[in-house]
Amino acid sequence: MTDSNKPSADAQEAAPLTSAVSSSLSIEAGPSRLTPPSDRQDDKIDGAGEEATSDLSNAPKVGFSIKYQGTLLSARLAEDETVADLKAILFSMTDVPPESQKLLGMVKGKQPIDETQLGSIPYAPAALKARPASTRANSTTTDTAVAADQACKITVQFTLLGTPEAGRFRDQTIPSLLAGDQGEADKDLDYLELPKAEGPKLKPHEDPKYRAKLEKTISRFSDFPIINPPRPGKKLLVLDLDYCIADTKRLLDPNSPASLAARPGLHEMLKAVYPYYDICVWSQTSWRWLEIKLVELNMLGNPDYNISFVIDRTPMFRVHSQVGTHEVKALEFIWRRWPDVYGPHNTIHIDDLSRNFAMNPRNGLKIKAYRAAPNFDTEFEALRRYLLQLAHPSVTDFTKYEHMHNAWKHFQGPSV
Numbered sequence: 001m002t003d004s005n006k007p008s009a010d011a012q013e014a015a016p017l018t019s020a021v022s023s024s025l026s027i028e029a030g031p032s033r034l035t036p037p038s039d040r041q042d043d044k045i046d047g048a049g050e051e052a053t054s055d056l057s058n059a060p061k062v063g064f065s066i067k068y069q070g071t072l073l074s075a076r077l078a079e080d081e082t083v084a085d086l087k088a089i090l091f092s093m094t095d096v097p098p099e100s101q102k103l104l105g106m107v108k109g110k111q112p113i114d115e116t117q118l119g120s121i122p123y124a125p126a127a128l129k130a131r132p133a134s135t136r137a138n139s140t141t142t143d144t145a146v147a148a149d150q151a152c153k154i155t156v157q158f159t160l161l162g163t164p165e166a167g168r169f170r171d172q173t174i175p176s177l178l179a180g181d182q183g184e185a186d187k188d189l190d191y192l193e194l195p196k197a198e199g200p201k202l203k204p205h206e207d208p209k210y211r212a213k214l215e216k217t218i219s220r221f222s223d224f225p226i227i228n229p230p231r232p233g234k235k236l237l238v239l240d241l242d243y244c245i246a247d248t249k250r251l252l253d254p255n256s257p258a259s260l261a262a263r264p265g266l267h268e269m270l271k272a273v274y275p276y277y278d279i280c281v282w283s284q285t286s287w288r289w290l291e292i293k294l295v296e297l298n299m300l301g302n303p304d305y306n307i308s309f310v311i312d313r314t315p316m317f318r319v320h321s322q323v324g325t326h327e328v329k330a331l332e333f334i335w336r337r338w339p340d341v342y343g344p345h346n347t348i349h350i351d352d353l354s355r356n357f358a359m360n361p362r363n364g365l366k367i368k369a370y371r372a373a374p375n376f377d378t379e380f381e382a383l384r385r386y387l388l389q390l391a392h393p394s395v396t397d398f399t400k401y402e403h404m405h406n407a408w409k410h411f412q413g414p415s416v
């Protein structure tokens with residue numbers, strides 16, 4: 001990898017220590033970030049802190065000073081936000097998945113649970129270190145980080161331990177990662193089909209609690225990088241990655257070419273629909289790992305189509321249902337950014353886990369999971385046909401169509 005592929009040097013200005021983190025991670029992870037340096041949110045770490053002070057909450061702020069792999073990160077959240085919110089921000093900065101994060105020295109004894117509000121944590125006295133006197137004395141400072149720090153009621157110092165996701169996949173020392181998606185498949189949930197008695201009283205997409213989570217997520221993370229700008233007039237195809245467009249297990253096998261892991265018909269389908277659809281890949285992983293996989297699958301830099309943007313796990317948030325807790329991919333996260341281009345009327349989300357559709361049940365199409373690379377998988381051939389039918393001008397609202405339970409395979413309609 002050449003120097004020019006590293007995260008841009010201008011990251012150093014905004015957050016010298018944290019950019020060192022992303023630099024080293026990127027080198028570990030392979031190809032660097034997808035967008036040109038000028039488009040990148042290099043102030044992401046400062047940004048995370050600043051955005052945490054947005055109008056979403058008027059509660060007093062808690063500052064965090066986080067040691068991670070020999071560098072220092074900072075974040076600022078409201079007292080009524082939770083440990084889960086903090087972990088989501090830490091994931092966006094470090095690539096360490098929330099469930100693997102150890103917040104060392106924050107409290108004495110057991111780690112606070114995710115639902116705990118940041119203002120009610122019994123922080124260890126040693127974690128609440130006073131600000132250096134010199135900082136307070138320097139009243140003429142223009143350092144926004146210092147100013148932000150001073151605006152916080154308290155500043156908590158702790159050490160973050162955990163392995164970044166890309167590193168975990170690379171050495172494959174954590175088999176649960178492989179099993180994860182697979183093991184969860186039996187806990188999948190179809191929110192459209194829940195009998196009334198069994199369903200949550202409020203469906204997640206109607207529940208104010210999850211609407212609020214969505215608002216926070218949009219406010220905090222919606223400035224994600226774009227690879228190719230949206231093309232007004234196009235529809236939007238959102239694709240899951242693991243076990244949808246590729247057999248992840250095979251993709252991870254170092255003895256098997258990545259191209260063999262791609263679902264049959266992948267490139268043919270994307271080439272055929274690209275004149276009508278912008279393409280997004282949304283995967284419950286980190287962008288670093290996502291990028292590696294897309295390069296290996298020849299989906300980035302493909303001459304026949306472009307990927308508009310990729311979204312990782314960062315903006316996925318948790319909902320509770322009778323089968324437990326799971327994360328969701330809320331399409332409004334995309335729609336709100338380009339309200340004139342994409343919406344419920346022209347977006348289709350393909351995933352092998354229908355619970356991911358919880359916030360947009362009418363826009364999901366559950367596809368058969370692609371595992372163990374079966375020889376005669378024709379899902380994408382059928383999907384290509386369906387997508388070209390949906391692209392016909394006679395179709396004005398995708399939510400009016402039945403995408404689930406293979407109904408889409410029997411759809412009779414004109415094709416573009």
Ligand SMILES: [Mg+2]
Binds near residue numbers: 181241242244351353
């Ligand atoms: Mg999947």
